[in-house]
Amino acid sequence: MKEYELVREIQNLCRNNQMRDVFISEVRTDHPESYVRDFLKDSAACLTVDAREDGSVTVYADCDGLTQKFIFTPIETAD
Numbered sequence: 001m002k003e004y005e006l007v008r009e010i011q012n013l014c015r016n017n018q019m020r021d022v023f024i025s026e027v028r029t030d031h032p033e034s035y036v037r038d039f040l041k042d043s044a045a046c047l048t049v050d051a052r053e054d055g056s057v058t059v060y061a062d063c064d065g066l067t068q069k070f071i072f073t074p075i076e077t078a079d
């Protein structure tokens with residue numbers, strides 16, 4: 001199973017406040033999109049996936065008008 005550093009950004013919808021809520025964690029998953037869908041527990045969430053050649057994956061989730069961004073960056077392990 002792959003190990004990622006996960007940065008989760010939640011857009012702040014309050015007027016005149018441009019800050020975002022940001023959470024950082026380490027997760028193990030082989031399927032970032034499935035991880036996000038399970039995390040949100042919302043089958044109606046609209047997900048957009050951007051996979052990059054370097055192995056990082058960004059998943060944008062739109063849940064009832066609230067946008068969240070999940071940035072999965074691979075953690076290199078010494079084997």
